[in-house]
Amino acid sequence: MVKVKELPDREFLYGHKACPGCGLGTIGRLALKILGEKTIVALPASCMSTVTTQYPQMNYTVPSFTMAFAGTGAVLSGLSAGLKAQGITDAYVLGIAGDGGTADIGLQALSGAVERGDDFIYICYDNEAYMNTGVQRSSLTPLGASTTNSPAGPASWGESRPKKNLFEIMIAHRIPYAATASSAYPFDFMNKMAKTKIIKGPKFIQVMCPCPTGWGFASHLTVEIGKLAVETGLWYLAEYENGKVKMNLVPKTFKPVEDYLKKQRRFRHLTEEQIKLIQEHRDKEWQTIRERWL
Amino acid sequence: MKHDLAAGELDFLNGDEAVAFGAKLCRPQVIPVYPITPQTLVVEKIAEFVAHKIMTCEYIHVESEHSAMCAAMGASMVGARVFTATSSQGLAYMHEMLHYVSGSRFPVVMMNANRTLAAPWNIFADQRDSIAQRDTGWIQVYVENGQEALDMIIQAYAIAEDERVYTPVMVNLDGYVVTHTYELVHIPDQALVDEFLPPFRSQNAIDFAHPRSFCITAPTDWNMEFRLQQQQAMERSKQVIAEVDKKFGAKFGRYYGGLVEEYKVADAEVVLIAMGSVIGTARLVIDQWRNRGQKVGLVKLRFLRPFPKEYFQELSGRVKAIGIIDRDISFGYEGALASEIKSALASTGKCPPVINFIAGIAGRDITKEHIAEMLAKLFDRRAGKAEKDLQFIGLRWPNG
Amino acid sequence: MGKPKIVKFKFPESLAELPLGPSAEAGMLTEPNAGWRVQRPVLDHTKCSRCLLCWVLCPEGVIDKEQEILEIDLNFCKGCGLCAQECPKGAITMVQEGEENET
Numbered sequence: 001m002v003k004v005k006e007l008p009d010r011e012f013l014y015g016h017k018a019c020p021g022c023g024l025g026t027i028g029r030l031a032l033k034i035l036g037e038k039t040i041v042a043l044p045a046s047c048m049s050t051v052t053t054q055y056p057q058m059n060y061t062v063p064s065f066t067m068a069f070a071g072t073g074a075v076l077s078g079l080s081a082g083l084k085a086q087g088i089t090d091a092y093v094l095g096i097a098g099d100g101g102t103a104d105i106g107l108q109a110l111s112g113a114v115e116r117g118d119d120f121i122y123i124c125y126d127n128e129a130y131m132n133t134g135v136q137r138s139s140l141t142p143l144g145a146s147t148t149n150s151p152a153g154p155a156s157w158g159e160s161r162p163k164k165n166l167f168e169i170m171i172a173h174r175i176p177y178a179a180t181a182s183s184a185y186p187f188d189f190m191n192k193m194a195k196t197k198i199i200k201g202p203k204f205i206q207v208m209c210p211c212p213t214g215w216g217f218a219s220h221l222t223v224e225i226g227k228l229a230v231e232t233g234l235w236y237l238a239e240y241e242n243g244k245v246k247m248n249l250v251p252k253t254f255k256p257v258e259d260y261l262k263k264q265r266r267f268r269h270l271t272e273e274q275i276k277l278i279q280e281h282r283d284k285e286w287q288t289i290r291e292r293w294l
Numbered sequence: 295m296k297h298d299l300a301a302g303e304l305d306f307l308n309g310d311e312a313v314a315f316g317a318k319l320c321r322p323q324v325i326p327v328y329p330i331t332p333q334t335l336v337v338e339k340i341a342e343f344v345a346h347k348i349m350t351c352e353y354i355h356v357e358s359e360h361s362a363m364c365a366a367m368g369a370s371m372v373g374a375r376v377f378t379a380t381s382s383q384g385l386a387y388m389h390e391m392l393h394y395v396s397g398s399r400f401p402v403v404m405m406n407a408n409r410t411l412a413a414p415w416n417i418f419a420d421q422r423d424s425i426a427q428r429d430t431g432w433i434q435v436y437v438e439n440g441q442e443a444l445d446m447i448i449q450a451y452a453i454a455e456d457e458r459v460y461t462p463v464m465v466n467l468d469g470y471v472v473t474h475t476y477e478l479v480h481i482p483d484q485a486l487v488d489e490f491l492p493p494f495r496s497q498n499a500i501d502f503a504h505p506r507s508f509c510i511t512a513p514t515d516w517n518m519e520f521r522l523q524q525q526q527a528m529e530r531s532k533q534v535i536a537e538v539d540k541k542f543g544a545k546f547g548r549y550y551g552g553l554v555e556e557y558k559v560a561d562a563e564v565v566l567i568a569m570g571s572v573i574g575t576a577r578l579v580i581d582q583w584r585n586r587g588q589k590v591g592l593v594k595l596r597f598l599r600p601f602p603k604e605y606f607q608e609l610s611g612r613v614k615a616i617g618i619i620d621r622d623i624s625f626g627y628e629g630a631l632a633s634e635i636k637s638a639l640a641s642t643g644k645c646p647p648v649i650n651f652i653a654g655i656a657g658r659d660i661t662k663e664h665i666a667e668m669l670a671k672l673f674d675r676r677a678g679k680a681e682k683d684l685q686f687i688g689l690r691w692p693n694g
Numbered sequence: 695m696g697k698p699k700i701v702k703f704k705f706p707e708s709l710a711e712l713p714l715g716p717s718a719e720a721g722m723l724t725e726p727n728a729g730w731r732v733q734r735p736v737l738d739h740t741k742c743s744r745c746l747l748c749w750v751l752c753p754e755g756v757i758d759k760e761q762e763i764l765e766i767d768l769n770f771c772k773g774c775g776l777c778a779q780e781c782p783k784g785a786i787t788m789v790q791e792g793e794e795n796e797t
Contacts, residue, residue, distance in 0.1 A: 004746045004749070004750060005746070008696060009696040009758065009759055009760050010696030010697075011696055011697045011698070011755040013755065014697055014698050014721075014723065014754070014755055014770065015698065015700075015723040015726075015727060015754075015770050016754075017727070018753065020730065020753075020772035020773060020774035020775075021753060021772075021774035021775070021776055022753055023753065024753070025752075025753025025754055025755070026750075026751055026752070026753045029752075029753075029755045030750065037502070037505075038502050040372070040500055042368070049511075050511070053507050053510050053511050053718075054511055054513070055510050055511060055512055055513060055516060055718055056703045056705070056718055056719075056722055056724055057722060057723060057724050057725065058506075058507040058510070058718050058719060058720050058721060058722045059721075059723070060505075060507060060720055060721065061505060061698060061720050061721030062502075062505050062720060063500040063501075063502065063505045063506060063507070063508070063720060064507050064508070064720065065371065065507060065508035065509045065510075066507075066508075066509040066510060066511060067364070067509065068360075068364060068390055068391060068394055070360060070364075071360060071361060071363075071364030071391065073361070074326075074356060074357075074358075074360070074361030074362075074364035074365045074368070075364045075365060075367060075368035076368065077326070077354055077356070077361075077365045077368065078324065078326055078354070078364060078365030078366060078367060078368025078369040078370075078371075078376075079368035079369065079371065079372055080368075081324045081326070081352035081354055081365065081368075081369055081374070082323065082324050082352070082368060082369035082370070082371070082372035082373065082374035082376075083372050084352055085323035085324055085351065085352045085369070085374050086323065086372070086373065086374060088372075091502065108357060108358060108361070109357070109358075109360075109361050109364065111357065112356060112357030112358070112361055115357070116354065116355060118354075186750045186751060187750070190750075212774075218775075219772075219774035219775060219776070220774055220775030220776050220778065220779040220788075221779065222753075222774075222776055223751065223776060223779070223780050224779070397715075397716065398715050398716065398717075399714055399715030400715075460714060460715070497714060498714050498715050498717070504719075505719075505720035505721065506713075506717045506718060506719055506720050507717060507718050507719075507720050508715070508716070508717045509716060509717075510716050510717060510718050512716050519706075519709060519712055520712065520715075520716050522709060523709065523712060523715075526709075
């Protein structure tokens with residue numbers, strides 16, 4: 001268990017240009033406090049890379065670089081191999097990619113890197129759309145969300161496909177360690193980061209990162225929204241380790257999905273019917289979870 | 295398996311194997327590589343070396359060529375010497391990463407087996423694949439045979455890692471014609487190669503003591519200056535290429551002439567210009583015509599980038615007709631070599647007549663008869679007869 | 695303090711001063727984010743229990759825990775209000791920029 005008082009006061013990610021209240025700042029800061037200064041950070045095209053590397057302002061104090069959108073997993077393999085070939089064993093290789101850069105364009109490279117068992121840590125910060133380029137849908141955009149290229153209108157209720165299950169994709173690779181987390185649950189996230197330090201091989205954490213700009217809520221509500229996602233069962237905190245899934249937090253009863261949906265502009269258009277569909281989808285997913293993992 | 299490389303030895307190798315030996319001698323530390331015909335024998339030979347402890351390196355079974363170049367970039371960024379190889383579709387797949395690696399100034403060396411690009415699909419040789427990448431900021435050399443392939447892998451590292459250059463290098467071999475043809479190849483002594491090519495100490499790598507951000511966003515008011523740097527590095531590489539050729543020749547006994555090799559051009563009236571394996575065939579025809587008293591010559595263009603503009607400017611005043619063999623075509627215009635060479639010739643104001651011959655597409659053999667046909671057309675043109683500027687040679691129906 | 699400071703960046707003045715390749719010194723801060731703010735956090739340290747939840751959550755990392763009393767780097771606080779919202783003791787209030795207030 002990570003003890004906050006023992007964490008370094010030092011900031012390894014500072015002064016960035018992310019939107020106020022955005023979870024990625026929390027995620028980046030805490031990840032590096034756990035890993036320390038001998039960490040190389042790969043940043044594919046995303047909010048994270050754009051807001052941290054505007055010449056001459058470089059907001060990471062550790063070595064970092066901008067990477068081609070599709071190749072995060074592969075470059076992590078290369079970094080890891082390059083360090084190993086030179087006998088450098090005390091540095092961490094960390095990729096921080098968005099949901100699009102992980103589950104869509106970056107999926108092949110991630111799959112390859114995990115399958116090879118290369119040594120790296122991969123954080124997918126999931127704000128559920130291509131936020132950096134203007135809130136376009138990704139395969140991790142949830143049902144019913146309105147995005148700029150799947151907008152709600154008479155012909156559409158927004159995103160019509162359910163969220164792709166990246167956690168299960170990683171489990172299918174029999175990855176040494178995979179987890180789901182949230183910027184709204186920073187202590188849980190930090191405990192998971194602490195595990196990635198000691199486990200060998202590929203480690204993957206998908207961190208829900210509520211986005212005030214793209215989801216449409218006031219900047220001070222990031223944690224509240226993030227918690228509601230878990231409390232309504234639309235997101236869960238879990239780990240896959242030693243071949244087993246452990247659910248970290250299972251609410252005894254779920255709050256109605258409406259509590260979460262109505263607080264965000266991206267869901268404001270939903271009718272009662274559509275909210276019911278989302279709730280049913282949630283129930284179906286949790287039925288499967290209970291059968292398999294609980 | 296006979297691999298006593300202690301003394302340097304002669305072996306009967308195909309071009310791919312020659313590349314594998316060349317790579318082995320350079321002691322690369324990371325090899326991320328994806329198989330694609332006709333490069334596969336390189337991939338396999340190196341894997342065999344690793345399995346038999348003849349090579350010590352991190353061999354990464356990447357899941358695509360794009361990932362191969364991503365991994366190559368990562369490894370180079372932490373200071374490792376990197377080797378990879380590809381061909382055709384794979385080269386096209388990694389296109390954006392070629393720009394990333396050259397723009398970031400990482401001295402990666404890659405072998406490319408020249409193979410045509412689909413569609414239509416075909417695994418045999420032409421140079422459309424690498425020529426389509428000539429704007430990506432990579433140094434490109436085209437070899438004539440297996441020996442040159444092995445030697446140029448070694449020279450490629452010496453060129454790429456020179457502090458005046460720091461530009462990645464692509465070594466091109468015609469698919470099957472060179473990659474799969476067996477020849478006697480001399481494998482240099484490892485100790486001599488170690489003297490020629492010391493371990494890589496990158497000046498452009500991550501240093502935890504002095505952390506930097508790489509591949510940064512360079513805004514509009516700074517970007518062009520980084521591009522000017524790249525252009526200047528390419529220009530400087532011309533001198534480095536010549537120096538490395540001389541040093542290699544002195545050490546290993548084989549000189550290649552640097553950017554360009556001339557074959558009987560000194561008093562030639564009519565010359566052919568080409569890249570790659572066709573040079574071997576053309577030498578024979580040049581000799582035949584010379585024996586008949588015809589003043590013909592051959593220019594082997596070795597490096598497409600950096601382009602030896604100065605050489606062609608100087609050539610324009612010396613010869614009376616030029617044939618440019620392109621194993622490619624830029625649809626809607628002409629062969630790429632023709633465009634590039636003609637622009638250098640024309641810049642002098644005295645450009646001789648030029649015919650662009652499109653030949654050897656997708657593995658169609660360029661025969662001695664074809665070369666003779668080209669020379670004949672050039673003499674006709676020189677004599678004032680009408681010959682088209684752009685001609686396909688070796689077509690099934692020559693009249694279209 | 696463990697936080698990078700703003701420095702006056704010296705831009706290259708000739709091609710020779712550009713680095714080899716597009717890289718730049720890490721941890722280089724050249725301008726504040728303070729101008730983004732509409733509100734700023736004010737900490738009542740008498741209510742603060744040093745649970746450090748605000749320090750953990752802040753997306754900007756502007757809260758400093760090195761001294762006995764928590765301090766906020768107003769150069770980089772964007773005024774998002776997360777700290778005020780989540781503080782279990784209600785020790786942080788958001789006040790409009792430009793208004794007179796007590797600290």
